[in-house]
Amino acid sequence: MNDIRHHISDDLLMGYAAGALPQAFDLVVATHVSLSDDARARLAGFESLGGAVISHMDEAEIEEDSLERTLEKIAGMAPAPKPQPSDGIFPAPLRDMVGGDEDAVRWRSVGMGAKQAVLHEDKDASVRLLFIPAGQAMPTHSHRGTEVTLVLKGAYHDEEDRFGRGDIEIADQDLHHTPVAEEGEDCICLVATDARLRFDGLLPRIAQPFLRI
Amino acid sequence: MLLSNDHADQMADAIPDALRAGVDTRQPLTRVDTVTAVDKTEAQWVTRVRAIAENQDQKAFAEVFRHFAPRVKAFLIKSGADESLAEECMQDVMATLWHKAHMYDPARASVATWIFTIARNRKIDLLRRYARPEPEELDWGPQAEPDQADVIALQEDSSRLADAIKKLPEKQRSLIERAYFGDLTHSEIAAETGLPLGTIKSRIRLALDRLRHAMS
Numbered sequence: 001m002n003d004i005r006h007h008i009s010d011d012l013l014m015g016y017a018a019g020a021l022p023q024a025f026d027l028v029v030a031t032h033v034s035l036s037d038d039a040r041a042r043l044a045g046f047e048s049l050g051g052a053v054i055s056h057m058d059e060a061e062i063e064e065d066s067l068e069r070t071l072e073k074i075a076g077m078a079p080a081p082k083p084q085p086s087d088g089i090f091p092a093p094l095r096d097m098v099g100g101d102e103d104a105v106r107w108r109s110v111g112m113g114a115k116q117a118v119l120h121e122d123k124d125a126s127v128r129l130l131f132i133p134a135g136q137a138m139p140t141h142s143h144r145g146t147e148v149t150l151v152l153k154g155a156y157h158d159e160e161d162r163f164g165r166g167d168i169e170i171a172d173q174d175l176h177h178t179p180v181a182e183e184g185e186d187c188i189c190l191v192a193t194d195a196r197l198r199f200d201g202l203l204p205r206i207a208q209p210f211l212r213i
Numbered sequence: 214m215l216l217s218n219d220h221a222d223q224m225a226d227a228i229p230d231a232l233r234a235g236v237d238t239r240q241p242l243t244r245v246d247t248v249t250a251v252d253k254t255e256a257q258w259v260t261r262v263r264a265i266a267e268n269q270d271q272k273a274f275a276e277v278f279r280h281f282a283p284r285v286k287a288f289l290i291k292s293g294a295d296e297s298l299a300e301e302c303m304q305d306v307m308a309t310l311w312h313k314a315h316m317y318d319p320a321r322a323s324v325a326t327w328i329f330t331i332a333r334n335r336k337i338d339l340l341r342r343y344a345r346p347e348p349e350e351l352d353w354g355p356q357a358e359p360d361q362a363d364v365i366a367l368q369e370d371s372s373r374l375a376d377a378i379k380k381l382p383e384k385q386r387s388l389i390e391r392a393y394f395g396d397l398t399h400s401e402i403a404a405e406t407g408l409p410l411g412t413i414k415s416r417i418r419l420a421l422d423r424l425r426h427a428m429s
Contacts, residue, residue: 017333018393019395023341023346026345030345030346031348033348034349044321047326047329047330048326048371048374049374050330050333051322051328052326052374053389053394054281054284054326054332055284055375056375056379057285057287057288059287060283060284060286060287062286063300066303066304067275069304070278070282070304073305073308077312083349085349092350093347093349
């Protein structure tokens with residue numbers, strides 16, 4: 001937990017605290033925060049701002065029987081289930097999204113031994129797991145928007161630096177990078193993009209960058 | 214560029230005021246008068262939530278409800294819920310508070326902050342229709358009662374933060390509020406004000422830095 005060298009940006013943390021991020025990014029932030037106490041403390045700071053905003057709200061009028069109805073709701077509700085911390089490589093929010101750990105992922109081959117699994121996609125953003133065999137390059141790609149990569153297993157290098165478990169790399173549209181998985185261990189990353197990657201869409205276009213390697 | 218420099222100047226002008234505001238609360242005399250009074254309130258909310266967790270104390274719950282329910286509802290209306298959805302959602306939030314009271318950690322959040330996170334999550338459930346992924350809970354274990362000094366310090370910080378946000382220049386405060394109502398992304402804020410995105414981002418960042426500084 002302490003060797004994370006590449007941290008998440010304040011913008012993403014505040015967006016997450018405010019509930020203003022696309023769902024795909026929520027997953028990456030929640031997963032990263034699970035791995036980083038630094039990010040957790042910073043997130044809590046941004047959430048305190050939300051608490052201050054709530055404290056300063058003018059009071060809205062509530063229904064006369066509001067409290068009674070809430071007490072009825074309480075009586076009818078099941079107790080909150082005890083949250084289960086993860087014992088695999090996927091922290092709880094990712095494990096819950098996938099429905100298990102690494103072995104529960106429904107991978108699709110994208111060639112050269114690399115695999116991906118799209119976890120969620122909507123009009124704003126998408127998030128996927130990417131599996132790159134040790135020593136191999138990830139598809140070279142550029143993006144139209146922001147791409148946030150979180151390493152879950154293994155490590156990779158690109159033109160910028162080395163990224164290991166828990167590290168975050170934020171790439172904007174100016175960065176054309178070619179991440180290469182480190183020798184010795186396969187690399188699994190969680191990747192959110194807020195616009196379609198250029199290699200996205202048709203299978204040949206996904207496979208193409210791999211074939212060029 | 215002229216535009217952004219202009220705004221940067223305005224921000225720079227605004228800093229000393231808020232800083233002074235932050236520093237004032239830490240002057241020994243003022244501190245006794247104001248901060249302690251506010252902290253007492255924060256501490257009372259902590260005590261009441263604990264009473265809900267440990268004794269299913271309905272009276273304590275009613276007090277928390279009276280104070281926070283109208284504010285939570287107002288927050289939800291500001292976030293885009295209509296009156297009836299806001300009422301419904303607010304009741305859900307307060308009922309969740311009851312059931313999760315045992316998970317509240319007063320060393321990591323004020324009661325207001327904790328309630329904000331519940332309200333935000335429920336709002337996303339209802340308005341955006343997905344279960345928001347939440348970070349893994351930290352399991353402190355059954356023995357790990359939060360350190361009293363940590364609790365007091367955190368609750369004091371929260372009071373000071375709330376004070377500092379109140380004393381921000383109107384423009385900056387409203388920017389933060391709008392961000393937390395959650396209906397504006399950073400780029401939407403820029404689109405609405407016609408300001409360059411970078412200026413908005415640094416404005417928010419500056420406001421936050423200042424608040425942090427006021428708290429340090």
